[in-house]
Amino acid sequence: MSLKYIGLSEINGPLVALEGVSGIGYDEMAQINLSDGSKRLARVVEVSKDKAVLQVFEGTRGLSLENTVTRFEGRPMELPLSEEMVGRIFNGAGRPIDGLGEIFPEMSRDINGSPINPVSRVYPQNYINTGISSIDALTTLIRGQKLPIFSGSGLSHNKLAVQIVRQAKIADESGKGFAVVFGAMGVKNDVADYFKRSFEETGVLSRVVMFLNLSNDPIIERILTPRCALTCAEYLAFEKNMHILCILTDMTSYAEAVREFSSSKGEIPGRKGYPGYLYSDLASIYERAGIIKGSSGSVTQIPILTMPNDDITHPVPDLTGYITEGQIVLDRTLEQEGVYPAVSILPSLSRLMKDGIGEGFTREDHQTCANQLFAAYARVQDAKALASVIGEEELSESDKAFLNFGRLFEKYFLGQDFNENRSIEQTLDLGWALLSQLPREELDRVDDEHLDKFYDPDKLIALGYEK
């Protein structure tokens, strides 16, 4: 069934209204043909008996009340899917833009997806080795997890994401390999190019599906981009049994698009002008990660967001943190001190870590080592604060030891070369070597058995580091 209507009755921002229509469903897609021959996509956002409100994806520029023909498609927005999508580049609404032509779809899926039944989920427990010490040891990434990177403008989150993609050992015998789905919402042209080039250089481009909505593309399309990317990811993971790493950047631009769209609809704003349903909206994206019964594939999400003004209490990082299973927080001070990756470990967290590490997964001493590193680094912050008031010389011996530990920890453990890929053994051994720079009685999270085994102040030199 396709109904055509000539003309519009109202245009307001990206929204248009049609009166005297019937048989239009909520969330249905429509195509608007302009008199100059160009076409635009639109979606129904509100219907009543004889009126429908549509959002136009490519913007309403050039539209008038008379020069359009609207054709309703009778079904919600669907994305054509096929295995050939791997290695291709699409725009934010899922149309190919790499000049290689349309794909031949095996099936089409509603981009909004459906919620996964909690009883059909498999609890994620297999860890992903990223080769980055701060992540592997302290905020371990688990297959099927959603672990965002909280960053700020100008920090090296893109570099970190590329390093994770390059080094992540995600595939195993149970899945048919590994692919990356990359969704870019409102990113700068240069950033999109950086990812494309980096994927090319590291030889993974043939395993990447890219959905690009650049910062000068329409904001309405931006709302579709993560949904297209995740529909593609779910298809590859659950129909084709692949392990998918889905990188979504930048979620802050996405949320701003939602806000702009909401205010043009005249909705009541919540905090900082974002609509009250932002939590549900973000959840409908982030919850599309995991592993389900009956499929050997998985969707692991690494959304990247920039915290406006580095403020972690801003609604976007705040709501994200409540939905995702932890967060990796980057810190400007560390970055300025030349530490890469500048992971601020204290506010960082991986909620699924506790069940995916230890004997049989990483190493038996992993949890103990991580607990003690966190506790010790928290003490370093106290010592630093005190030193800035009374001066370093006046500190007690134990505070001095912690300050020294903090310096070595930031330099050797957090700091790591872009091309350095550390095994989990190397990472944990380094952790113990650094902890051994503290007096033994200060290690109050470790039992004697572990201390006897791992406490060795000379280990750091033996591993080739300087004190």
Added chain:
Amino acid sequence: MDVIYSVNGPVVKVKGTKSFSMQEMVYVGKKRLIAEVIGVANDYTTIQVYEGTTGLLPGEPVEGTGSPMSVTLAPGIITNIFDGIERPLTRLEEISGAFIKDGSAVELLDEQKLYDTTVTVKVGDRIAPGVCYCTCPESAAVIHKCMLSPLAKGGEVVWTAQNGEHKITDEIIKVKDELGVETAYTMMQKWPIRTPRPCRERLPISKPLITGQRVIDTISPIAKGGTAAIPGGFGTGKTMTQHQLAKWCDADIIIYIGCGERGNEMTQVLTEFSELIDPRNGKPLTDRTMLIANTSNMPVAAREASIYTGITIAEYYRDMGYHIAIMADSTSRWAEALREISGRLEEMPAEEGFPAYLPSRIADFYERAGYVRTLGGSEGSVTIIGAVSPQGSDFSEPVTQNTKRFVRCFLALDKNLAYARHYPAINWNDSYSEYVEEIEGYFKENVAADFMEVRQEISSILSKENELMEIVKLMGSDVLPDDQKLLIETARVIRVGFLQQNAFHKDDTYVDLDKQYRMMKLILLLYHKGAEASSRGADVDAIKATGWFERLIKMKYDIPNDKVQMFDEYTDQLTEALDGLGA
């Protein structure tokens, strides 16, 4: 036939009808989506839909059911997992696979399963509402008691079924009321979710809900029939704390409501609880647990209903004479669902876009907790423990503030403690419990006569430390006199050795009250003996050199839960070591 006029997200309007009543359950559209009437006016009836509305057309039918939104109450609830409107998720999986589809009509409870039923009344007995007429084992840990509905008329039992295997739809008894009308009752009854179930009287609160978590049981105890809130920013361990309480607290039945939270967490509860054994009866924890999972991406209106579904089921089991603990994780998501629906109705917003009726809704919910004498005459209780997720970790936001007004135990989670991996990250200075006085007697009788004094001394050491830390932050700890240094060291033992508790350690994950008391006694002994030694001239470094501070920090691991006699050995050794100092 009434038809849809307009659709806006989960809100549907029907024009020009008078056939619906408030809070009536209705079916919307050709897919027969489950919905509830939330507004009735002359020109429009407003309906909120508990499923996705994508593809819904104006003109599709709306069909009333004539009864309010209700839950079905019968054997088969415990060990099950439901969505927010009591649809069993395992059945939904059989119907629509791993992804939930809209319009999946399923029977709520298994009507084919046979239960080994014992009829507890005989022909000729008088029966009143709330009285039990048959029992059956529902799970290995729970005996289900079917009671005459509070709305039924009592009377004389004129017929009973035989003991033996029955389905929940089988007639069990027939009752003739004073007018001579005979009514048959099955094992199943319905109850509207927004109406509290009646009880005979509310009893005063007198017993603690023992959780085995030291910072809760001793510093801010929760009472059976009481209310508690656990507010905390993301990553501070709300869910971890709720899980710990659900695992170890001494309630008979746990109702865990995952309200707008993560899907993987619910899966975790499902897998973890089936592997864990309840220490009191040796059965898997799932045998006393039921789950309601309405994850953050499931329809928002069902999220709003999930809280009421949970509390109604809790009251039903309370009426059987059980003690129920409800974990609501998280009530902020429920409040946001209220806000979202309120926004769609274009109601006038109050603070931060929340509707003006938010406080009264929160009060209605928490007031359904209580320790009661049931209509049947037994004692039962419902304890509500609600997690709150304040926006931006700011406790002054409306949900936290309004919750604080209606709960009597406040367990504030602290970001800085969580950053230092001090779990549970309950801040002992910000948290409080108004139940301390009411349950004092229980501690005195069942743990130790001086339990309250010991607890008081521990908390005063902590609060003095809090004051001293202001100085230490500015000048370092070296400038303090010896008695204050000793206090700071003792406070460290309390914080790290006592308040901090390792949920993953086999002994430390649950600690009974006796061990908690002995731990506190030992820490105070160290403090007092240290003070004596110090007055004899020993300095704090010498006391530290005995290694007793470190030993007490690790005693939670070194003294197994079943070897409390080791505390006596510790007491003797400690006394000997410190009495020798400074002489």
